[in-house]
Amino acid sequence: MILIKSLFKQNRGWILGYSLGTSAYLFFLAAIFPSIQETGLIEAKLESLPPELLEVFKIDAGMTMDNILNLLSGNYYGLIFYVLAILFALTFASKLMAKPIDTGEVMLYMAAPISRVTYVVASLVILLIASGLFVGLNGVSLMLANLLFDLEIDLGVLWLLQLNGGLILLVLGTFAYIIASLFDDSTKSYMVTGVVFTLFLMANIVSGFSEQFDWMSTISVFSLFDASAIIQNDSILRSFVWLLGLLLAFMILSFVRFTRKDLTI
Amino acid sequence: MIRIQGLTKRFDEKHGIFDVSLEVLPGTIFGFIGPNGAGKSTTIRHLMGLLHADEGSATVMGLDCWKETQSVKAKVGYLPGEINYPQDMTGEEIIRLSRHLHVTSAERERKLREVFPFDSKLKVRKMSKGMKQKLAIVTCFMKDAPVYILDEPTSGLDPLMQERLIEWLNAEKASGKAILMSSHHFPEMEKTCDRAALIRDGKIIIEEDMKELRRRSTKTYQIELRDELAATRLAEVMGDRDGLAVNVEVSSTEELNTMIRRLTEFDVVSLTSGTDELEHLFMQYYGEEK
Known part of the structure; x- marks a missing residue:
């Protein structure tokens, strides 16, 4: 418990930064949504955009912009969320694994009677707290906006979106954590993780360009977070099962890797 | 108390440590000396459970340093060669955290802070090398451990503080603690160590009692x-x-x-x-x- 408390204290800056920053963005977007909606400019603007671009931002051209969640599915819960999730995962892995090993800061804990398993558990708890705060505060900010501006948000859909988003954050975070534990050099681990995540993102974007590239979505973890599908009440059970499976696999790999790693600190 | 037998870790053909053996008994200080990159820190990392040996064994009080590392670390006070505490923490926060992470003695902490005074309100990033070293000394010795592993303990200390540390080490020795100390500072080794070993290119070149070394x-x-x-x-x-x-x-x-x-x-x-x-x-x- 003391380890979790200490790690949280050391990391609360970036954790709150992501949570509060994105929540404030969502709240303000929700606050101005009624006035945007009145102008009717969103639909007109979307109609004027090429379908490929809409696909990049995961905007369903047939979806009416009569609800804030419909707007957010293409705005925030598309490319913006993917990029934020990548940065979030890189920050987590860097702060809890790559940098402490590279600089030797982890020795503060490794010199204490703490097992490596305990350290990994504490890191993953921090990831859980950080992801929970991220999507939790996002959800709360939209609920607050819903109360204040009467946005008629479907709360079931809203929290399903948050749950899916939270799982994506956890999967990317654990994946970045494993990559970070493969190297002693933090710069190298950022590069490798960054390249892999960028490839995931590109595969997801390119898969929307034509049916010919449809298969590329299967190699991208981002295809497991489709906000439009959630809003249209399509079944997302498969995505959830995949995400939970990946999360479990990455967690096991994190334990296996870190408990066997030679630490030259 | 500390026993290393035939310890080998090959990073490549030339780098690593090869067939290192030594023993540190209760109530003695063992000096571990060698040029940079000779293998001192690699040997110490095995004792702290950070590296897994290719061959041989490292034990503290009969406990395997890799397999039973948690129990080993409960019995060891460790002073690292490079003090790399989180930069945004203050000295006070690090001491407070150490109290929770280790079983420490309030009386020892009070004495240590008197003997090695420093401004504990400062953040680590604002501390001089000497202050960081004093902070590390306090956090290492506030734990009343039967075994201490010290990597360059006087590094960055002024002569007065070096002298105080030597006095502290001799008192710990007198109370039956086993201390392994790597150092480049020969006078402190002469004043404290009972036995010493020189490591070069990952191999122990000489290991003798200090009396014998002085005689020769x-x-x-x-x-x-x-x-x-x-x-x-x-x-x-x-x-x-x-x-x-x-x-x-x-x-x-x-x-x-x-x-x-x-x-x-x-x-x-x-x-x-x-x-x-x-x-x-x-x-x-x-x-x-x-």
């Missing part, structure tokens, strides 16, 4: 004389001339007394001792490498 070591004196004629005369009976000075190597008390008796016949301007005995001995081994 030679000491160099530089004698400066008033004129060249006197220097030449002295060099004829002992030492090597270097301008107005003569360098004399002495390896026993008999030789030292003979030198003093002879010097009474000369007009000596100054007499300075060269490197310390132990340093001189180890320098001989360092020199063999070249």
Whole structure:
């Protein structure tokens, strides 16, 4: 418990930064949504955009912009969320694994009677707290906006979106954590993780360009977070099962890797 | 208490440690010395459960340092060679955290903070090397452990603090603690260690009791004389001339007394001792490498 408390204290800056920053963005977007909606400019603007671009931002051209969640599915819960999730995962892995090993800061804990398993558990708890705060505060900010501006948000859909988003954050975070534990050099681990995540993102974007590239979505973890599908009440059970499976696999790999790693600190 | 047997870790053909063995008994301080990159820290990392040996074993109080690392670390106070605490934490926060992470003694902490005073309100990033070292010393010794592993413990300390640390180490030794200390600072080794080993290229070159090492070591004196004629005369009976000075190597008390008796016949301007005995001995081994 003391380890979790200490790690949280050391990391609360970036954790709150992501949570509060994105929540404030969502709240303000929700606050101005009624006035945007009145102008009717969103639909007109979307109609004027090429379908490929809409696909990049995961905007369903047939979806009416009569609800804030419909707007957010293409705005925030598309490319913006993917990029934020990548940065979030890189920050987590860097702060809890790559940098402490590279600089030797982890020795503060490794010199204490703490097992490596305990350290990994504490890191993953921090990831859980950080992801929970991220999507939790996002959800709360939209609920607050819903109360204040009467946005008629479907709360079931809203929290399903948050749950899916939270799982994506956890999967990317654990994946970045494993990559970070493969190297002693933090710069190298950022590069490798960054390249892999960028490839995931590109595969997801390119898969929307034509049916010919449809298969590329299967190699991208981002295809497991489709906000439009959630809003249209399509079944997302498969995505959830995949995400939970990946999360479990990455967690096991994190334990296996870190408990066997030679630490030259 | 600390036992390393045939410890081998190969990073590649030339780098690593090879067949390292040593033992540190209760109530003794073991000096571990060697050039940079010789394998001192690699050996210590095995004791702290950070590295997994290819061959051999490292144990503390009979506990395997890799398999039972959590139990080992409960019995060891560790002072790292590089102090890398989280930069945004204050000294006070690190001490408070150490109290929770380790089983510490409030009385020891109070004494340590008196002996090694520093501004604990400062963040680590604002601390000088000496302050960080004092913080690390406090957090290491506030744990009343039966075993201490110290990597360059006097690094960054001023002479007064070095002297205080030596006193502290000797008190710990007297109370039965086993201490393994790596160091480049020969005077502190002479003042504290009971036994020492030199490691070079990952192999132990020499391991002896300090008394034996002192007995085998030679000491160099530089004698400066008033004129060249006197220097030449002295060099004829002992030492090597270097301008107005003569360098004399002495390896026993008999030789030292003979030198003093002879010097009474000369007009000596100054007499300075060269490197310390132990340093001189180890320098001989360092020199063999070249």
